[in-house]
Amino acid sequence: MQRLSNTILALRGLSSGVWVIATLLIVSAFFVLMRDPQEKGDLRFWLFSLEHRKMYIPLIERHEQTTNIKLDVELMSIPAIQSRMMSGFFGGLPTADLIEIERAVAPQVFMGPTEAIGLHDLTDLLIEEGLLEQLNQPSLAPWSVDGRVFGLPHDVHPVMLAYRADITEAAGIDVTQAQTWDEYFELLRPLMADTDGDGKPDHTPLSFWYTNQDMIETLMLQGDGQLFTQGGTPTIDSERNAWLLAKMTTWCVGSDPVAIYVDEWSAAGHRDKVDGLAIGYIAPDWMCSIWKMHVPGLDGKLKLMPLPAFEQGGRRTSVRGGTMLGIPKTTEQFDRAWEYAKLLYTSPEVARELYREVDIISPVRSLWDDPVYDEPDPFYMNQRKGRMYIELAPEIPLRPSSPYNKQAAIDVRDAMGQLAKFAEENRLYTIDELLPRARELLAGVQRQTERRMARNAFAAEDLAAAEHGGEE
Amino acid sequence: MSAGQRKLSKWAMHAILIVLSIVTLVPYGWLLIASLKNQDDFFSAIFLPPGDGVFGIGWDKLTLDNYQNLFGLGFGVNLVNSIFYSATTALAATLICAATGYVLAKHQFRGRNLITVVVLGALIVPPTLLLAPGYELLYDLGLLDTAWGLLLPLLAPAFGVFLFRQAVIQSVPDELLEAARIDGASEWSIFFIVVFPLVRPMIGAFMLITFLGMWNNFISPQIVLQTADKQPLSVAISQLRGVYKTDYGLLTAATVVSVLPVAALFLLLQKQFISGLTSGAVKG
Numbered sequence: 216m217q218r219l220s221n222t223i224l225a226l227r228g229l230s231s232g233v234w235v236i237a238t239l240l241i242v243s244a245f246f247v248l249m250r251d252p253q254e255k256g257d258l259r260f261w262l263f264s265l266e267h268r269k270m271y272i273p274l275i276e277r278h279e280q281t282t283n284i285k286l287d288v289e290l291m292s293i294p295a296i297q298s299r300m301m302s303g304f305f306g307g308l309p310t311a312d313l314i315e316i317e318r319a320v321a322p323q324v325f326m327g328p329t330e331a332i333g334l335h336d337l338t339d340l341l342i343e344e345g346l347l348e349q350l351n352q353p354s355l356a357p358w359s360v361d362g363r364v365f366g367l368p369h370d371v372h373p374v375m376l377a378y379r380a381d382i383t384e385a386a387g388i389d390v391t392q393a394q395t396w397d398e399y400f401e402l403l404r405p406l407m408a409d410t411d412g413d414g415k416p417d418h419t420p421l422s423f424w425y426t427n428q429d430m431i432e433t434l435m436l437q438g439d440g441q442l443f444t445q446g447g448t449p450t451i452d453s454e455r456n457a458w459l460l461a462k463m464t465t466w467c468v469g470s471d472p473v474a475i476y477v478d479e480w481s482a483a484g485h486r487d488k489v490d491g492l493a494i495g496y497i498a499p500d501w502m503c504s505i506w507k508m509h510v511p512g513l514d515g516k517l518k519l520m521p522l523p524a525f526e527q528g529g530r531r532t533s534v535r536g537g538t539m540l541g542i543p544k545t546t547e548q549f550d551r552a553w554e555y556a557k558l559l560y561t562s563p564e565v566a567r568e569l570y571r572e573v574d575i576i577s578p579v580r581s582l583w584d585d586p587v588y589d590e591p592d593p594f595y596m597n598q599r600k601g602r603m604y605i606e607l608a609p610e611i612p613l614r615p616s617s618p619y620n621k622q623a624a625i626d627v628r629d630a631m632g633q634l635a636k637f638a639e640e641n642r643l644y645t646i647d648e649l650l651p652r653a654r655e656l657l658a659g660v661q662r663q664t665e666r667r668m669a670r671n672a673f674a675a676e677d678l679a680a681a682e683h684g685g686e687e
Numbered sequence: 688m689s690a691g692q693r694k695l696s697k698w699a700m701h702a703i704l705i706v707l708s709i710v711t712l713v714p715y716g717w718l719l720i721a722s723l724k725n726q727d728d729f730f731s732a733i734f735l736p737p738g739d740g741v742f743g744i745g746w747d748k749l750t751l752d753n754y755q756n757l758f759g760l761g762f763g764v765n766l767v768n769s770i771f772y773s774a775t776t777a778l779a780a781t782l783i784c785a786a787t788g789y790v791l792a793k794h795q796f797r798g799r800n801l802i803t804v805v806v807l808g809a810l811i812v813p814p815t816l817l818l819a820p821g822y823e824l825l826y827d828l829g830l831l832d833t834a835w836g837l838l839l840p841l842l843a844p845a846f847g848v849f850l851f852r853q854a855v856i857q858s859v860p861d862e863l864l865e866a867a868r869i870d871g872a873s874e875w876s877i878f879f880i881v882v883f884p885l886v887r888p889m890i891g892a893f894m895l896i897t898f899l900g901m902w903n904n905f906i907s908p909q910i911v912l913q914t915a916d917k918q919p920l921s922v923a924i925s926q927l928r929g930v931y932k933t934d935y936g937l938l939t940a941a942t943v944v945s946v947l948p949v950a951a952l953f954l955l956l957q958k959q960f961i962s963g964l965t966s967g968a969v970k971g
Contacts (some may be wrong), residue, residue: 231955232891232894232895232952232955232956233890233891233894233956235952235955236774236777236778236894236898236952237774237778239770239774240770240771240774240775240778242770243767243768243770243771243774244771244775246767246771247767247768247771247834250764250916253914253915253916259913263930264929264930264931265926265927265928265929265930266929266930266931267930289913289914289915290915290926291909291922291926292909292925292926294906294909295906295909295910298818298819298822298906298909298910299822299910301819302818302819302822302823302910303822305819306819306822306823306826308822308823308826309826501931504931505931508931508933509730511727511730511731572931573931575931
């Protein structure tokens, strides 16, 4: 008793803040401990998008009523999914029964040998159930290893060019006449005049810069540039990649560059867009809804058209971003998880919502006839942009699922920065002048990537096999 | 310097401080105002929305809808969780670190130096490196998705143990401990009655640091807690951000709700916090 009173006496000297914290603990503990625990479902689904969850919930609730199989939908950030999933896969621990995985994270899953991938191989099921042919084929590439498919694609994400039609039409320019990037820049050259006398062009044809890795990768893919083969062998130093790098660098250098830096996400960048600093913007389907939300000042001023090609007859689209749905091998209820996967990823209802809410087109080709894709969009001057994106969807380039792709793309961006610096320092502004240096820089990136891959026992085996003619 | 010059210099100093205070407070003001705006005004007006009211401001456009929507989404549960996790960690970690620091500083036993080196070594291990093995360990212990799973690894931070060890070495004379032992005090009494009051400045500072650390902790709760009604504010706020679009009014309201309690706590503990941080600074 004496000891207790002495202790209390000693604690009396503590500050009011400490007592406040102690009181908070007691009150909050009461609420936390009194709360009824949430009822656990039969299956668990991890996803990272608030929008996706909103679309899935009504469908899941209806499915739960008819089948009596409860699916717990757990929303979390992309890094959290990545940490939990990879910890689970490495440690052989249960994860969720269904996981939505974003493009930037997915390649990590494919780091080891094919048989050790933590997700179920869905290829045979997709063939058996006739789903494989219903899906847009190029959309499967990022989720496939050695021809085996490990995830259902959520989207296609074709890319078009969004341009300030209000400005071009006022100037009497029909941008849609441009078949190639060269023609596009030539058509818009009159708009680069400095009529307001501020010493800068009033408008620049394209929002693009050598610091934007996503844009560089998107346009390289459009121009048939590939950093890796589908088998995962690095082809960074290919002649085509060097040419594309040199070509895109010429857009950003010299006395009158045809490309300009407009930040894609900041308020300052949005202001620049409204002011018409750049005329054209690289626009994957998902970007359409982002502009509606974040740049309302562009309402009724933009139109979309296929990307101008690098050469006559070349590809008029590309691809950027993506999500897949995978079923971990640790699930004890594969059949139930597969039923839910099909429900969520092939349902016409979700496809319709996906387009209405976030302008994303479904990869399920049988759903492309839905009238929702023909609805005119007032934000884009009443263009039927859903149909326009769908027409380009089968043309999107194949993307590798290599876990080294992300770092290689970053290194290529850095190489482009060095090439631009080299161009300015030496006043070399043509493709032919820049090509030798582009080759050197990409050869450096290739060596760096090969060194990185050599540290991975499995990738090193593949690399050695490819070097000995095992892979074309 | 004459009295007039001194007065002038004081005024100049105050003017500079007022300007700097305004610069510091502008983001908070912006945050508060943004939380009271609707989505259209959020993008069209930098500060207050224009209108027909006093000073040309649309006062009638300001709304509490974002706060209503926020608590309608069940944000109150996450707020209570944050308070519970932060208060538990702050109190328990302070007690454990103070006790461990005292033992390492004042008790002679075999392996003491080794333990001190291990504690110091633990300081250089990046916490992210422990995420995957920590996850596996929590799974093996059956503690995933439980409050214990989140709190246990945070109750004896190496930083706190080392901090209190140093505080005890500096503030608690051996003679005092010996006197208490001669008077028949138990080790328990010595810790609470003699040591604890002497390291009081450090207690306030460490408690605040720990409370804030847990309040802002994002990665651990994201990984460990999987059920929505167990997650703290930091995780709940991150989930308000969409991948394609975000309701910024809701997000700023949530940020205000998460900032206010810790700001209030800092005001309560600031004296001890500062004295804790500066204790020993002037000792020889």
